[in-house]
Amino acid sequence: MGEGESASERLDVAYTPLRSRLQHFSHLTDLDLEKLDRLPHDQVAFDKGDLVVARGEEMNRVMFVVSGWASRSRHLKRGGRQIVHILLPGDILTTEVLVLKHLDHEIEALTDLVVRFVMPSDLMGLLRSTPHLTTALWWATEQEDGMLREAIVRIGRRSAIERLAHLLLEIHRRLLLVHQATDDAYVLPISQEVISDALGLSQYHVSTQLRELVEQKLVERQGSVIRLTNIDQLADLADFDISHLHLGSDSLQKFLG
Amino acid sequence: MGEGESASERLDVAYTPLRSRLQHFSHLTDLDLEKLDRLPHDQVAFDKGDLVVARGEEMNRVMFVVSGWASRSRHLKRGGRQIVHILLPGDILTTEVLVLKHLDHEIEALTDLVVRFVMPSDLMGLLRSTPHLTTALWWATEQEDGMLREAIVRIGRRSAIERLAHLLLEIHRRLLLVHQATDDAYVLPISQEVISDALGLSQYHVSTQLRELVEQKLVERQGSVIRLTNIDQLADLADFDISHLHLGSDSLQKFLG
DNA sequence: CGTCCTATTGATGGGGTTCAAGGCGTGTGG
DNA sequence: CCACACGCCTTGAACCCCATCAATAGGACG
Numbered sequence: 001m002g003e004g005e006s007a008s009e010r011l012d013v014a015y016t017p018l019r020s021r022l023q024h025f026s027h028l029t030d031l032d033l034e035k036l037d038r039l040p041h042d043q044v045a046f047d048k049g050d051l052v053v054a055r056g057e058e059m060n061r062v063m064f065v066v067s068g069w070a071s072r073s074r075h076l077k078r079g080g081r082q083i084v085h086i087l088l089p090g091d092i093l094t095t096e097v098l099v100l101k102h103l104d105h106e107i108e109a110l111t112d113l114v115v116r117f118v119m120p121s122d123l124m125g126l127l128r129s130t131p132h133l134t135t136a137l138w139w140a141t142e143q144e145d146g147m148l149r150e151a152i153v154r155i156g157r158r159s160a161i162e163r164l165a166h167l168l169l170e171i172h173r174r175l176l177l178v179h180q181a182t183d184d185a186y187v188l189p190i191s192q193e194v195i196s197d198a199l200g201l202s203q204y205h206v207s208t209q210l211r212e213l214v215e216q217k218l219v220e221r222q223g224s225v226i227r228l229t230n231i232d233q234l235a236d237l238a239d240f241d242i243s244h245l246h247l248g249s250d251s252l253q254k255f256l257g
Numbered sequence: 258m259g260e261g262e263s264a265s266e267r268l269d270v271a272y273t274p275l276r277s278r279l280q281h282f283s284h285l286t287d288l289d290l291e292k293l294d295r296l297p298h299d300q301v302a303f304d305k306g307d308l309v310v311a312r313g314e315e316m317n318r319v320m321f322v323v324s325g326w327a328s329r330s331r332h333l334k335r336g337g338r339q340i341v342h343i344l345l346p347g348d349i350l351t352t353e354v355l356v357l358k359h360l361d362h363e364i365e366a367l368t369d370l371v372v373r374f375v376m377p378s379d380l381m382g383l384l385r386s387t388p389h390l391t392t393a394l395w396w397a398t399e400q401e402d403g404m405l406r407e408a409i410v411r412i413g414r415r416s417a418i419e420r421l422a423h424l425l426l427e428i429h430r431r432l433l434l435v436h437q438a439t440d441d442a443y444v445l446p447i448s449q450e451v452i453s454d455a456l457g458l459s460q461y462h463v464s465t466q467l468r469e470l471v472e473q474k475l476v477e478r479q480g481s482v483i484r485l486t487n488i489d490q491l492a493d494l495a496d497f498d499i500s501h502l503h504l505g506s507d508s509l510q511k512f513l514g
Numbered sequence: 515c516g517t518c519c520t521a522t523t524g525a526t527g528g529g530g531t532t533c534a535a536g537g538c539g540t541g542t543g544g
Numbered sequence: 545c546c547a548c549a550c551g552c553c554t555t556g557a558a559c560c561c562c563a564t565c566a567a568t569a570g571g572a573c574g
Contacts, residue, residue: 056500060510074410077496082410096402099395101510104403104501120510138356145353146361148405153331153339156412156457160530191552200413202531207553239334243313244361253317253358253377417562448520459563464521480571 017090017178018064022136024177024247032133035126042117052107052115053094059103061117063093068113069189072105073197083198085148086110086171086190090178095141098124111189139252146244155200158239161209163199165238168219172228173242185227274347274435275321279393281434282509289390292383299374309364309372310351316360318374320350325370326446329362330454340455342405343367343428343447347435352398355381368446396509403501412457415496418466420456422495425476429485430499442484 019033043066046052052070053059070087084105087093093107098120127134147170154163171188175181196206213219218234220227228234276290300323303309309327310316327344341362344350350364355377384391404427411423428445432438449467453460470476475491477484485491 072406074406076410076414080414082414084406084409096399097510099392099399099510100503101508102500102503104503105406135356142353142356145402145405148402148409149329149331149341149362152341152405152408152412153333155409157333157337157339193552203552204532204554205530208555211554243359246357246359246361251358253354253356450520460520461522461564462562465523468522 015179016066017088017180018066018092019090020178021090021140022133028132028136032130035130036133039118039122039126044115044117046109046113046115048109048111048113050109050113052109052113053103055104055106056102058101059094059097060101060120062095062097062120062123064116064118065089065091065093066114066116069110070113070115071108071110071194071198073108074105081197082200083194085144085151086198088171088174088178089180091144092137092140095137110194135252139246143246146246150244160199160201160205161212162238163201164195164206164209165213165218165234166240167195167199168213168226168228169231169235169238169240170245172231173245173247177247184229184231185225187224188226189224272436273323274345274437275323275349276347277435278347279390279397281504282393282396285389285393289387292387293390296375296379296383301372301374303366303370303372305366305368305370307366307370309366309370310360312361312363313359315358316351316354317358317377319352319354319377319380321373321375322346322348322350323371323373326367327370327372328365328367328451328455330365331362338454339457340451342401342408343455345428345431345435346437348401349394349397352394367451392509396503400503403503407501417456417458417462418469419495420458421452421463421466422470422475422491423497424452424456425470425483425485426488426492426495426497427502429488430502430504434504441486441488442482444481445483446481 016037019037022028022036023033046068052063055074065087067089069089070091070093071083072085072087073081073083075081087107093115094103096103127137150166150170154166158166168188172181172186175186180186192206192210193203196203199206201209210219210221213234214221218228218230218237220229234240273294276294279285279293280290303325309320312331322344324346326346327348327350328340329342329344330338330340332338344364350372351360353360384394407423407427411420415423425445429438429443432443437443449463450460452458453463456463458466467476467478470491471478475485475487475494477486491497
């Protein structure tokens with residue numbers, strides 16, 4: 001882990017992943033988004049594999065993923081890890097910090113990672129004066145809740161190949177939101193072991209089932225680039241339904257403005 | 258489904274499950290809680306098995322469980338059901354309605370059920386004037402998030418008997434909160450099929466593993482009454498850790514007052 | 515007393531794990 | 545520039561947990 005201040009300077013503010021993600025859903029003005037960007041903050045760079053926040057750690061900063069991938073995970077007493085949620089650029093790491101003192105899970109850097117830290121009091125102050133922004137951040141947490149519920153269905157009632165297809169599709173949609181995927185491809189920078197811990201499978205089985213997807217001509221691989229060559233058929237195999245991401249322009253309640 | 262107005266009259270307001278649950282965590286005054294109780298509302302009774310809210314249905318009421326058990330669930334295209342979360346008295350059914358127009362899952366009555374409906378605008382108005390109540394309701398949603406994450410770990414990385422033990426323990430702690438359990442026992446009013454759909458198992462396997470828990474003298478059954486005869490050993494078997502319920506008096510951030 | 519829902523029990527089979535090697539690419543240092 | 549190590553993926557064989565199917569038994573209730 002090292003200081004990453006210089007990284008923030010290089011980012012074109014207009015296109016940060018967080019802005020792309022929020023912009024899509026609320027009637028946010030550029031001014032609102034700029035206020036969010038201009039909140040006093042620190043940025044810290046983590047290396048792949050670093051523990052970002054420990055379970056039970058007392059936290060008092062809201063954190064955003066600027067770049068890189070991370071995970072919420074739990075390590076079991078008798079060994080083994082379950083990744084509960086994969087965090088992508090533009091995701092909020094610690095909304096719960098606004099209410100809770102302790103995190104009930106670990107946050108780990110799955111790749112090299114840059115995280116932005118904001119003071120809860122600063123953010124709450126901004127939200128009070130910017131209701132649209134409140135809606136947008138609230139929507140973001142509801143979207144994560146939808147993904148958590150979907151993860152339970154995925155692990156509880158789908159076969160290995162279906163889980164894999166489902167996860168690949170969900171990641172694709174999420175990366176599209178933050179302009180880090182093309183219509184049918186993206187870089188998957190995590191190992192099959194990480195995928196297995198997210199899907200409740202063994203690494204070996206992920207390997208064979210991924211190759212099965214390739215053989216069925218639903219997926220192509222070139223190094224870490226994943227290409228979804230037949231999204232419709234893949235979605236049919238996975239029983240994938242994007243409604244849990246609440247993306248449509250009619251997804252928000254009207255009475256919030 | 259039928260009108261259940263009479264049920265509300267019979268409840269002693271001071272001891273509703275919702276009050277028991279919220280009271281535990283925030284510096285709520287009796288007055289705050291009474292304001293919540295006195296919000297304009299309807300109450301509706303559902304029969305066991307009824308669909309309370311359909312997936313994708315346009316919702317505009319916040320709903321609370323007054324009595325009975327319910328579930329958030331998903332039905333798969335190729336058959337099969339996954340119960341994502343079990344809802345107990347005092348739980349909030351539809352917080353997301355404050356932001357989202359559509360529910361991404363079904364809500365089903367697992368037993369006969371009484372639900373209270375409140376207008377979002379009324380609730381939001383109350384929250385604006387009662388910040389402690391905002392904290393308490395927010396805490397409640399964070400608690401459910403913690404349980405969703407724990408459910409992923411439970412299904413993804415635990416064996417059948419561990420899952421079962423874990424669920425029995427979690428339900429026990431939750432029922433304790435709303436004064437519907439003794440130190441070591443409670444009524445479990447749901448079938449093994451429901452349990453299997455919550456744990457990602459088959460009904461038959463739940464049957465045998467439950468009997469295994471009884472044979473190991475960790476659990477006793479008398480009809481639908483479950484007695485946890487050795488909670489410590491059961492918790493050890495399940496690797497159960499209550500921290501995801503955020504129950505401690507030091508679980509809330511101080512800056513929220 | 516019969517009916518329906520729920521739990522039990524046993525046999526069979528498969529999906530996924532586990533263990534153990536081997537292969538492949540990549541970066542690093544001599 | 546090669547040697548070597550290391551991370552990551554692959555491959556194969558044996559095993560086991562859990563699903564599935566089928567049939568029975570028990571309980572609650574009208």
